[in-house]
Amino acid sequence: MNYNFTEIEVKWQKIWKEKKTFRVALEGQRKKFYCLEMFPYPSGSGLHVGHLKNYVPTDAFCRYKSMQGFNVLHPMGWDAFGQPAENEAMRRGRNPREMVPEYAASYRSTLIRAGCSYDWEREINSSDPEYYRWTQWIFLLLHRLGLAYRSTAPINWCPSCKTGLANEEVKDNRCWRCDTLVEKKPMPQWFFRITAYADRLLADLEKLDWSQGMKEMQRDWIGRSEGAEVDFAVAGSDVKIRVFTTRPDTLFGATFIVLAPEHPLVAQLTTATQQRKVNAYVRKAQGESEIDRLNATRSKTGVFTGTDAINPVNGERIPIWIADYVLMGYGTGAIMCVPGHDVRDFEFAKKFKLPIRQVVSRDGTTYNLESAEILEGIAVNSSEWSGLPTAEFKQTIGRWLEDKGIGRPTVNYRLRDWLISRQRYWGAPIPIVHCPACGEVPVPEAQLPVLLPDVENYHPSGTGESPLAAIPAFVHTTCPACHGPARRETDTMGGYACSSWYFLRFADPGNDGAFASRSALDYWLPVDVYTGGIEHARSHLLYARFWTKVLFDQGLLGFEEPFNLLRNQGSLLAFTPGRRPRSLEEKGGSDDKIVDWIVLKHDERDQVPADQVVWRWARMSKSKGNVVTPDDMTERYGADSLRVYEMFVAPFEDDVHWSEEGIQGSHRFVARVWRWLQAALALYRPDWRETLPRQETETERRVRRKLHQTVQKVGAQIETFQFNTAVAAIMELLNEMYACAPLDREELAPGPNPAVVSELAETLTLLMAPFAPHLAEEVWQQLGRCESVYRAPWPPFDPVVAAAEAVNVMIQVNGKIKDKVRVALDCDEETVKQEAMRSEKIKQLLSGRQVVKMIFIKNKMLSIVCK
RNA sequence: GCCGGAGUGGCGGAAUUGGCAGACGCAUCAGACUCAAAAUCUGACGAGGAAUUUCUUCGUAAGGGUUCGAUUCCCUUCUCCGGCACCA
Numbered sequence: 001m002n003y004n005f006t007e008i009e010v011k012w013q014k015i016w017k018e019k020k021t022f023r024v025a026l027e028g029q030r031k032k033f034y035c036l037e038m039f040p041y042p043s044g045s046g047l048h049v050g051h052l053k054n055y056v057p058t059d060a061f062c063r064y065k066s067m068q069g070f071n072v073l074h075p076m077g078w079d080a081f082g083q084p085a086e087n088e089a090m091r092r093g094r095n096p097r098e099m100v101p102e103y104a105a106s107y108r109s110t111l112i113r114a115g116c117s118y119d120w121e122r123e124i125n126s127s128d129p130e131y132y133r134w135t136q137w138i139f140l141l142l143h144r145l146g147l148a149y150r151s152t153a154p155i156n157w158c159p160s161c162k163t164g165l166a167n168e169e170v171k172d173n174r175c176w177r178c179d180t181l182v183e184k185k186p187m188p189q190w191f192f193r194i195t196a197y198a199d200r201l202l203a204d205l206e207k208l209d210w211s212q213g214m215k216e217m218q219r220d221w222i223g224r225s226e227g228a229e230v231d232f233a234v235a236g237s238d239v240k241i242r243v244f245t246t247r248p249d250t251l252f253g254a255t256f257i258v259l260a261p262e263h264p265l266v267a268q269l270t271t272a273t274q275q276r277k278v279n280a281y282v283r284k285a286q287g288e289s290e291i292d293r294l295n296a297t298r299s300k301t302g303v304f305t306g307t308d309a310i311n312p313v314n315g316e317r318i319p320i321w322i323a324d325y326v327l328m329g330y331g332t333g334a335i336m337c338v339p340g341h342d343v344r345d346f347e348f349a350k351k352f353k354l355p356i357r358q359v360v361s362r363d364g365t366t367y368n369l370e371s372a373e374i375l376e377g378i379a380v381n382s383s384e385w386s387g388l389p390t391a392e393f394k395q396t397i398g399r400w401l402e403d404k405g406i407g408r409p410t411v412n413y414r415l416r417d418w419l420i421s422r423q424r425y426w427g428a429p430i431p432i433v434h435c436p437a438c439g440e441v442p443v444p445e446a447q448l449p450v451l452l453p454d455v456e457n458y459h460p461s462g463t464g465e466s467p468l469a470a471i472p473a474f475v476h477t478t479c480p481a482c483h484g485p486a487r488r489e490t491d492t493m494g495g496y497a498c499s500s501w502y503f504l505r506f507a508d509p510g511n512d513g514a515f516a517s518r519s520a521l522d523y524w525l526p527v528d529v530y531t532g533g534i535e536h537a538r539s540h541l542l543y544a545r546f547w548t549k550v551l552f553d554q555g556l557l558g559f560e561e562p563f564n565l566l567r568n569q570g571s572l573l574a575f576t577p578g579r580r581p582r583s584l585e586e587k588g589g590s591d592d593k594i595v596d597w598i599v600l601k602h603d604e605r606d607q608v609p610a611d612q613v614v615w616r617w618a619r620m621s622k623s624k625g626n627v628v629t630p631d632d633m634t635e636r637y638g639a640d641s642l643r644v645y646e647m648f649v650a651p652f653e654d655d656v657h658w659s660e661e662g663i664q665g666s667h668r669f670v671a672r673v674w675r676w677l678q679a680a681l682a683l684y685r686p687d688w689r690e691t692l693p694r695q696e697t698e699t700e701r702r703v704r705r706k707l708h709q710t711v712q713k714v715g716a717q718i719e720t721f722q723f724n725t726a727v728a729a730i731m732e733l734l735n736e737m738y739a740c741a742p743l744d745r746e747e748l749a750p751g752p753n754p755a756v757v758s759e760l761a762e763t764l765t766l767l768m769a770p771f772a773p774h775l776a777e778e779v780w781q782q783l784g785r786c787e788s789v790y791r792a793p794w795p796p797f798d799p800v801v802a803a804a805e806a807v808n809v810m811i812q813v814n815g816k817i818k819d820k821v822r823v824a825l826d827c828d829e830e831t832v833k834q835e836a837m838r839s840e841k842i843k844q845l846l847s848g849r850q851v852v853k854m855i856f857i858k859n860k861m862l863s864i865v866c867k
Numbered sequence: 868g869c870c871g872g873a874g875u876g877g878c879g880g881a882a883u884u885g886g887c888a889g890a891c892g893c894a895u896c897a898g899a900c901u902c903a904a905a906a907u908c909u910g911a912c913g914a915g916g917a918a919u920u921u922c923u924u925c926g927u928a929a930g931g932g933u934u935c936g937a938u939u940c941c942c943u944u945c946u947c948c949g950g951c952a953c954c955a
Contacts, residue, residue, distance in 0.1 A: 213949070216872090217951085245955060330954045412954080414954055649880090659893080662892080662893065725891080729891080808887070813935095855886095
């Protein structure tokens with residue numbers, strides 16, 4: 001029978017839907033398995049084959065787990081709130097409220113056509129009031145705990161998106177949505193106090209089965225650094241300047257102090273003679289864009305305040321400067337400068353002719369410093385502490401500072417609080433009311449959700465106020481506390497608020513009395529396997545961990561880490577035509593981020609002469625016009641072939657260069673499986689177990705051994721996310737099957753034992769089920785089964801059948817393989833030696849030489865060393 | 868600059884604990900089937916050498932080391948990818 005994949009796939013997708021095959025319910029006595037892919041925001045470009053690089057392998061994983069008897073939770077939903085969706089709606093002149101469900105429907109249909117096993121009854125949409133009601137509820141919880149607060153600080157402002165951004169949303173000083181350079185703008189904004197959890201977020205990384213790189217990124221982002229705070233007295237005053245340093249052991253080398261230009265003490269410390277210079281410098285620093293200030297390569301600038309401080313360890317007077325290389329946002333905004341052992345301080349000291357003193361040495365001697373020497377070593381020029389090794393000195397000086405009451409050991413983090421408010425329409429409104437009498441008042445729980453009003457024009461205002469501020473009916477309200485007139489908060493929450501708890505909602509999506517019931521959470525959570533792109537390393541994954549810990553601390557959850565196992569899929573790259581930039585503007589101006597390649601727009605492709613087209617591999621995206629759609633591939637090769645290709649083409653975490661030749665190869669394989677199984681049907685007998693031959697032929701033994709080995713291998717490799725080698729193992733098996741039971745036209749050539757053929761056919765069908773589920777269902781039915789193969793038990797393997805009975809043992813002479821002997825499995829050393837000595841070649845090599853030693857590794861190797 | 872990860876045929880990639888390098892697939896070539904083509908099936912396929920169904924040398928970015936034995940462990944160098952980057 002011909003492999004009519006379209007017919008088979010449509011048929012089974014319909015049956016799965018009708019029979020609700022993938023619906024799951026809490027079954028306390030059954031072991032659960034929760035597999036989750038980061039929920040996407042539904043974009044108008046639809047899904048492309050790159051997205052399936054994630055969804056398809058995890059789907060195979062779920063199907064495998066179901067066959068193993070697990071109660072599998074595999075949900076899907078839409079990260080519908082937030083800038084990506086809103087930006088897209090604006091681009092298309094649509095209202096996101098109408099657009100989102102439409103695009104979600106398109107995603108859903110593509111996923112269904114790819115054969116993905118989602119429980120669609122649990123579909124969630126973060127822009128649904130029934131969902132964001134609980135996002136607001138968690139906001140209020142954080143507020144109650146003092147973990148949500150409003151403060152005015154210079155924030156990252158994207159002039160193109162017209163909203164503030166969290167630090168995590170800024171990369172290379174650009175908005176990560178639109179690549180526009182961000183500005184610093186002081187504005188009252190809402191923050192979540194994630195820094196209060198910095199230590200736990202860092203420590204608990206140890207427990208997680210995440211890639212090394214992923215954990216490292218989180219560690220770097222949290223940026224814990226141990227050091228000490230030291231108070232420097234200001235000469236002739238009782239003012240103190242507190243500095244943070246990671247090297248308190250270099251205090252004797254501190255020859256000046258630098259404050260950030262924004263430091264609150266600057267005005268007070270500036271003397272009349274320096275006033276003009278300092279004022280000018282501070283003004284310049286304020287006016288300067290962040291990008292210039294953070295540019296580490298430009299030369300240092302700064303001015304003297306006119307005042308000195310006293311170095312507490314030696315009583316020396318040292319000058320106080322201000323310079324923009326010190327940031328107000330980190331540590332105390334003031335540093336003690338040890339030019340001998342810090343590159344930046346060294347450069348500053350050289351430029352302004354400040355003294356440089358060596359206080360750490362490689363070997364305890366003093367020598368001339370050509371440049372800053374960053375090292376741990378032996379203290380020198382440090383009075384009675386000279387001679388102490390760095391680590392010891394750090395501890396001693398820490399205690400000394402504490403005793404004197406002028407300092408203490410401290411820990412500092414790079415992580416900043418999470419800026420959550422957005423001056424945008426498309427997000428969950430922040431449930432706070434501003435009352436002239438009572439101040440900031442949380443909206444009572446019973447009044448949730450604070451509905452996002454339906455409006456015609458939702459475009460960002462650009463004034464720094466959300467478009468909601470222009471809707472009087474929304475803004476004007478009464479204070480929940482005193483019932484006087486009050487104003488609603490008009491900022492909305494950034495999209496990451498929604499995605500910080502959605503994995504909890506999937507456990508109990510319909511609950512209208514809580515974000516999820518405790519029993520559902522206890523049963524389904526935490527997530528057993530979580531997958532998604534690496535781009536969320538420092539944002540979503542950090543935020544979600546933070547919220548989970550807060551909910552845990554409130555006794556609302558029984559676990560502290562939401563995603564114990566995380567894997568990041570690679571992306572698909574397409575060969576894409578582009579061209580060189582033509583103007584300076586296209587190059588990105590004078591900026592350091594140089595654009596040297598611009599994707600050709602569709603209408604440009606015919607206009608640009610062929611010799612000017614530059615082809616490159618680029619990530620698939622609709623905007624580049626290089627996408628391959630799953631629907632197209634499904635039509636031409638079938639969903640099962642597409643699935644097999646997505647898994648076989650490369651390891652899960654690797655990027656892939658898309659080619660259509662590859663999918664043809666996978667299609668050949670799937671069709672070959674189909675043909676063999678169709679031929680085998682004629683010989684199939686369900687009672688094959690009872691009629692397996694007692695005396696197997698060599699061929700039967702060989703193919704059955706391969707079969708049982710493959711069952712073992714495929715299971716183990718799915719567990720470890722090695723989908724590519726799992727498919728390869730089935731390919732090997734199929735090759736062996738064709739060799740042992742070849743086809744003659746459309747039938748099995750005469751000869752093979754029906755029981756063995758039956759075992760092969762049945763087991764192969766089950767092995768294929770996670771990868772090519774439609775084909776497997778069809779054959780499973782042809783084999784006379786009524787229940788879905790999704791619930792069929794994963795085949796067991798017999799270790800005795802799988803065991804090789806004879807092995808090749810390599811014979812090495814002086815480290816080189818010279819011969820091999822075929823011996824029984826687990827054959828002992830003596831026998832292998834005797835066999836080896838029978839070999840002419842070995843005999844010849846050993847003649848006249850003295851054997852020094854022999855190393856024997858069972859089933860592998862006999863290594864003979866001789867002189 | 869600092870911190871991760873990686874480097875294997877023409878290509879994607881595979882190789883338990885250090886033990887037959889190149890599984891599986893793509894591409895290519897040859898053969899079978901066919902009037903022909905497609906599809907399918909079979910075979911060859913790292914590089915070099917020789918007395919060419921066989922034998923042999925080299926070969927996992929480069930160089931060194933440990934070891935009976937290294938793609939695997941250690942050191943040095945190079946390249947690529949990713950993250951951070953005036954964070955005191």
